[in-house]
Amino acid sequence: MAQTPVKVTVTGAAGQIGYALLFRIASGQLLGADVPVKLSLLEIPQAVKAAEGTAMELDDCAFPLLSGIEITDDANKAFDGANVALLVGARPRTAGMERGDLLQANGGIFGPQGKAINDHAADDIRVLVVGNPANTNALIAQQSAPDVPAERFTAMTRLDHNRALSQLAAKLQVPVTEIKKMTIWGNHSATQYPDLFHTEVGGKIAAELVDEAWLRDTFIPTVAKRGAAIIEARGASSAASAANAAIDHVFDWVNGTEWTSAAIPSDGSYGVPEGLISSFPVASRDGKWEIIQGLEIDAFSRERIDASVRELEEERTAVRELGLI
Ligand SMILES: NC(=O)C1=CN([C@@H]2O[C@H](COP(=O)(O)OP(=O)(O)OC[C@H]3O[C@@H](n4cnc5c(N)ncnc54)[C@H](O)[C@@H]3O)[C@@H](O)[C@H]2O)C=CC1
Numbered sequence: 423m424a425q426t427p428v429k430v431t432v433t434g435a436a437g438q439i440g441y442a443l444l445f446r447i448a449s450g451q452l453l454g455a456d457v458p459v460k461l462s463l464l465e466i467p468q469a470v471k472a473a474e475g476t477a478m479e480l481d482d483c484a485f486p487l488l489s490g491i492e493i494t495d496d497a498n499k500a501f502d503g504a505n506v507a508l509l510v511g512a513r514p515r516t517a518g519m520e521r522g523d524l525l526q527a528n529g530g531i532f533g534p535q536g537k538a539i540n541d542h543a544a545d546d547i548r549v550l551v552v553g554n555p556a557n558t559n560a561l562i563a564q565q566s567a568p569d570v571p572a573e574r575f576t577a578m579t580r581l582d583h584n585r586a587l588s589q590l591a592a593k594l595q596v597p598v599t600e601i602k603k604m605t606i607w608g609n610h611s612a613t614q615y616p617d618l619f620h621t622e623v624g625g626k627i628a629a630e631l632v633d634e635a636w637l638r639d640t641f642i643p644t645v646a647k648r649g650a651a652i653i654e655a656r657g658a659s660s661a662a663s664a665a666n667a668a669i670d671h672v673f674d675w676v677n678g679t680e681w682t683s684a685a686i687p688s689d690g691s692y693g694v695p696e697g698l699i700s701s702f703p704v705a706s707r708d709g710k711w712e713i714i715q716g717l718e719i720d721a722f723s724r725e726r727i728d729a730s731v732r733e734l735e736e737e738r739t740a741v742r743e744l745g746l747i
């Protein structure tokens with residue numbers, strides 16, 4: 423363990439995703455089996471004790487790669503020297519809360535956290551926002567961190583990507599490993615567009631292996647509304663699968679991949695307005711996400727990508743009007 427430990431800050435560490443995530447980070451699954459890590463847990467004051475309990479359990483695992491754990495309710499301390507930030511803690515929507523209220527409440531979290539990242543994180547900081555509304559929370563944090571390269575702020579659509587792989591594998595009765603080039607476009611919300619027109623299964627285009635009615639009326643809504651279906655079945659939102667997707671996102675960002683889905687700042691590709699943090703088909707090379715270029719988008723896909731991107735634009739307008747960016 424000659425290497426300096428990588429500092430990974432996790433917000434909302436005492437929550438249910440935090441509980442599913444921290445042990446996997448400490449075991450080496452986030453960055454690699456030979457990379458030592460130091461964990462920094464950020465919580466609100468009333469949840470610090472619960473985070474301390476989780477830290478006791480982390481200690482009890484005696485993970486060889488875990489070099490230390492800090493726990494704080496101060497964002498400036500939590501992000502000090504951070505190399506990776508997983509922004510999981512967010513204000514959930516509660517009964518009677520309007521969308522504007524939700525954006526306002528989250529602006530109060532992601533604005534200050536973005537500023538703390540700006541002022542204190544390491545130069546190579548990479549940020550993944552998991553807390554909902556993830557894309558717009560990532561935009562708020564990014565806009566509060568003008569000194570950090572904009573592309574270091576990303577939001578998670580990897581869970582949607584993995585859900586799409588699993589649904590298609592079940593339909594075609596193939597292992598997920600046979601499916602290549604799955605893509606999620608747009609917002610991490612019910613408007614997202616899981617695209618089978620570029621997905622390949624055994625060298626064939628997936629959209630041609632399923633009937634159009636299944637694709638349109640079953641596959642797309644099942645993937646897009648899976649979060650709600652899990653809440654309905656489990657009585658709580660996805661946690662282990664969300665943590666798993668966060669691990670996949672950061673591992674691929676750091677270690678490289680030829681094709682996955684991630685919400686990253688748009689450079690205007692595929693007609694997505696510049697600056698929106700939207701999901702795209704992406705590769706990761708030399709530690710940087712790149713939007714995969716040159717895909718043909720037919721009318722069916724265009725309509726659905728545009729609808730989700732419109733929702734992202736509306737969210738951006740709303741947070742602008744609230745003065746959050
Ligand atoms: N992008 C995605 O695919 C997914 C996103 N999510 C979202 O992830 C978020 C977290 O989910 P859970 O862990 O299930 O929620 P949870 O309610 O179990 O935990 C959230 C934690 O965040 C903490 N927190 C709240 N404000 C904070 C702040 N300002 N700083 C630090 N910590 C703070 C709370 O004290 C709590 O411990 C939610 O917004 C959820 O909607 C969940 C599943 C998938």
Ligand SMILES: O=C([O-])CC(=O)C(=O)O
Nearest residue numbers: 554581648649650659660
């Ligand atoms: O729907 C939710 O609240 C949780 C979520 O983002 C998901 O499971 O995709």
